[in-house]
Amino acid sequence: MSGKIDVREIDALVDAQNGRISPSIYTDPDLYELELERVFGRTWLFLCHESQIPKAGDFFNTYMGEDPIIVVRQKDGSIKALLNQCRHRSMRVSFADCGNTRAFTCPYHGWSYGTDGSLKDIPLEDRAFPHGACKEKWGLVEVNRVKTYKGLIFGCWDETTPDLEEYMGDIAWYLDGVLDRRPGGTQIIGGVHKWEIECNWKFAAEQFASDQYHALFSHASAVQVLGAKPDDEASKQLGAAQTSRPVWETAKDALQYGQRGHGSGFFFTEKPDANVWVDGEVANYFRETYEEVKERLGEVRALRLAGHNTMFPTLSWLNGTATLRVWHPRGPNKTEVWAFCIADAEAPQEVKEAFERSATRAFGPAGFLEQDDSENWVEIQKVLRGYKARNNRLIMEMGLGNEKVREDGIPGITNYIFSETAARGMYRRWADLLIHEKWEDVEKAAEAYEKELVK
Ligand code: FES
Ligand SMILES: [Fe+2]
Structure with missing residues (x-):
């Protein structure tokens, strides 16, 4: 966490019992950083609708908090959500709002990833990595949990968050x-x-x-x-x-x-x-x-x-x-x-x-x-x-x-x-x-x- 905020102070910002709220919750940059980690890093977030990616290779670009995410339909019909960040130097590997593709190729140095996120190709691999490239370990980061609820696709980074339906409750x-x-x-x-x-x-x-x-x-x-x-x-x-x-x-x-x-x-x-x-x-x-x-x-x-x-x-x-x-x-x-x-x-x-x-x-x-x-x-x-x-x-x-x-x-x-x-x-x-x-x-x-x- 950001380290700049004493979490005990947060309790006082929201006095729900008495109906009082401190406006700094809307403006404080340190609180915002903590939100990205603890709210957007831990809750179930809507990604897109199943109807937007019906076929294998269909993808839709969105965000979880500020993290860019590619939602992509797999060959077996399942859905993956991948962090849209090249493992080499952090460039975005997919730019279109949505579409159909067989690969996500980074425009910076040309590393190419399959729709399952695995790293498939590195230009000049033998000469650039004489010591050997660990391609099997350098795939796109995958969102840990992806679930659908009646057509809506949700993603969650945190393994300990309650299951989607329990999280939704009533x-x-x-x-x-x-x-x-x-x-x-x-x-x-x-x-x-x-x-x-x-x-x-x-x-x-x-x-x-x-x-x-x-x-x-x-x-x-x-x-x-x-x-x-x-x-x-x-x-x-x-x-x-x-x-x-x-x-x-x-x-x-x-x-x-x-x-x-x-x-x-x-x-x-x-x-x-x-x-x-x-x-x-x-x-x-x-x-x-x-x-x-x-x-x-x-x-x-x-x-x-x-x-x-x-x-x-x-x-x-x-x-x-x-x-x-x-x-x-x-x-x-x-x-x-x-x-x-x-x-x-x-x-x-x-x-x-x-x-x-x-x-x-x-x-x-x-x-x-x-x-x-x-x-x-x-x-x-x-x-x-x-x-x-x-x-x-x-x-x-x-x-x-x-x-x-x-x-x-x-x-x-x-x-x-x-x-x-x-x-x-x-x-x-x-x-x-x-x-x-x-x-x-x-x-x-x-x-x-x-x-x-x-x-
Ligand atoms: S940043 Fe993607 S290949 Fe270098
Ligand atoms: Fe309104």
């Missing part, structure tokens, strides 16, 4: 609301939008885990435009909710889930078309598939089309809008957003295209909702350049003490949607990972925290 139930709607599963539609924003990755991850509250105010103008005129033909075309009253007034219930760093929130709507962001074809598709999905997942998840979610640390998604994204960290003050459009594989082609348009319009780099969100995070990051601001503890008390375990089959620790249970849980998890060297201690700390929450 967020899997919420994620199934996107991944498991229909028998054919899902696929990624189109390419990946990538852009940078000048803020810490945790603002984005936290908001998707925990913050429906901002939508009332930050997205007020968009909500008014899309939802205000129930009988207006244009609103119908857009699939606007058939009411002029906001969803938080009309929904029969609403919840936030937050546990082990993960979080989710949604309203219990009455109709399968109550998502104001989606356009006509997408809303129609949700209506048409409603009965089938209800049969598979139950009414709550079949109706849950406006949910926000984060699987700790950096995978977030929105139901209905079909955006799935990763917040790649780029130093304490910058994030690279990668936004994928995800949809049911069995949806007709024109519906898939409509999903892509809808996701891009609302949550692409110039999306009308994305703009509202990132504007907030970027401005906060600027405010936190101030010394006083950085040392002024922030209030995270919403719904404090109101956590409960529901009795209607919806899993996990929950609260009313306008609360900060998931945010407190996310930062507590973050702090526990930074503080504890052993996973068993991280889990023990989580159990103790949760026991206090729902006595």
Whole structure:
């Protein structure tokens, strides 16, 4: 670890019991270094979707934290994740966003690796290494664990991290609301939008885990435009909710889930078309598939089309809008957003295209909702350049003490949607990972925290 931080001080930065947080968690370069080691070096991180690398030799370039990673389909159909770093002088060996190849050849001195990562060829090997080259030992470094969950591929460096499904815990139930709607599963539609924003990755991850509250105010103008005129033909075309009253007034219930760093929130709507962001074809598709999905997942998840979610640390998604994204960290003050459009594989082609348009319009780099969100995070990051601001503890008390375990089959620790249970849980998890060297201690700390929450 970095050695510059006394881990005992980290505990004081996140006072989840009282709902206080120190803003230095978003700005401190030493904390960031420790995050790369203990959060990104130890958690299950989303790599890509199986549909993006269907055939042997197909690869997709991504990151685990700041480490460049090649995800590649093997000849036997299995998947490997390789550190995209030549063993000779650290050059990247694969540059394309994705593609199909038989080898990864380093552009610096030409060492060539197979798709399994093994070093196959060294130019002028006999003359350059008269003492003998250890090719069998000089393959690309492989990510220790790669697992898929219903089409999503995850990687983890740490052998001691709990298995993927145990790590996911109850967020899997919420994620199934996107991944498991229909028998054919899902696929990624189109390419990946990538852009940078000048803020810490945790603002984005936290908001998707925990913050429906901002939508009332930050997205007020968009909500008014899309939802205000129930009988207006244009609103119908857009699939606007058939009411002029906001969803938080009309929904029969609403919840936030937050546990082990993960979080989710949604309203219990009455109709399968109550998502104001989606356009006509997408809303129609949700209506048409409603009965089938209800049969598979139950009414709550079949109706849950406006949910926000984060699987700790950096995978977030929105139901209905079909955006799935990763917040790649780029130093304490910058994030690279990668936004994928995800949809049911069995949806007709024109519906898939409509999903892509809808996701891009609302949550692409110039999306009308994305703009509202990132504007907030970027401005906060600027405010936190101030010394006083950085040392002024922030209030995270919403719904404090109101956590409960529901009795209607919806899993996990929950609260009313306008609360900060998931945010407190996310930062507590973050702090526990930074503080504890052993996973068993991280889990023990989580159990103790949760026991206090729902006595
Ligand atoms: S750095 Fe890759 S061959 Fe030299
Ligand atoms: Fe938002």
